Amino acid sequence: MAAISTAALTVRIPPSAAAAQPASGNTDPTGPFVLPPLPYAYDALEPYIDEQTMRIHHDKHHAAYVANLNKAVTGWDGLDDKSIEDLIRSLAGVPENIRTAVRNQGGGHLNHSLFWQMMSPHGGGEPQGDLATALEKKFDSFAGFKSAFTKAASALFGSGWVWLTIGDSKELRLEPTANQDSPLTAGRTPLLGIDLWEHAYYLKHQNRRADYIAAFYHVINWDDVQKRYHDAI
Numbered sequence: 001m002a003a004i005s006t007a008a009l010t011v012r013i014p015p016s017a018a019a020a021q022p023a024s025g026n027t028d029p030t031g032p033f034v035l036p037p038l039p040y041a042y043d044a045l046e047p048y049i050d051e052q053t054m055r056i057h058h059d060k061h062h063a064a065y066v067a068n069l070n071k072a073v074t075g076w077d078g079l080d081d082k083s084i085e086d087l088i089r090s091l092a093g094v095p096e097n098i099r100t101a102v103r104n105q106g107g108g109h110l111n112h113s114l115f116w117q118m119m120s121p122h123g124g125g126e127p128q129g130d131l132a133t134a135l136e137k138k139f140d141s142f143a144g145f146k147s148a149f150t151k152a153a154s155a156l157f158g159s160g161w162v163w164l165t166i167g168d169s170k171e172l173r174l175e176p177t178a179n180q181d182s183p184l185t186a187g188r189t190p191l192l193g194i195d196l197w198e199h200a201y202y203l204k205h206q207n208r209r210a211d212y213i214a215a216f217y218h219v220i221n222w223d224d225v226q227k228r229y230h231d232a233i
């Protein structure tokens with residue numbers, strides 16, 4: 001079986017010996033990745049996203065991705081000093097032993113870190129300026145974007161995300177990812193994403209995903225999406 005090159009990263013093996021002989025890299029399972037604080041109160045997105053969901057989603061689900069990512073990279077030199085974006089962008093360079101853990105837990109950490117910023121109690125409405133122009137160019141109108149985004153989010157089977165992304169060609173695209181995969185791994189930049197795992201909406205909406213998607217439009221932080229768009233073009 002062909003080995004995948006890990007030349008981009010310096011790796012100390014084996015992690016199973018880490019407890020007896022700590023590597024010179026990170027050996028602290030409480031770091032190096034850190035749960036970012038929610039940028040608003042747990043109840044700030046009410047009535048669209050409820051307080052209990054936000055509390056469990058951030059404090060339990062996101063926290064678990066961070067803790068499990070820290071566990072996965074413990075003892076592996078060259079991984080613990082990378083940003084989460086770099087780690088997910090260059091997933092193919094992550095050692096095979098922990099690649100799946102980094103993909104799932106690191107992806108979860110990255111996706112949720114973005115997700116909190118992509119929402120705001122002052123969100124909703126429509127984007128302005130050149131992002132609005134770009135959406136109109138791609139989807140004919142803002143209503144056309146909403147319709148396409150809603151359709152993609154409704155159609156996603158199982159747990160995953162739907163993203164508005166931009167790539168090297170600067171063209172906007174809607175794309176789903178399964179589980180906690182990030183568009184970054186495929187070389188595309190996520191501008192906006194909706195978490196379609198049931199943990200994101202089940203307490204309030206149960207099986208009614210359509211209600212959650214409709215509520216999400218009221219809290220989209222278009223200023224954040226616009227900033228991300230500007231950074232990418």
Ligand code: MN
Nearest residue numbers: 061195197200
């Ligand atoms: Mn989630």
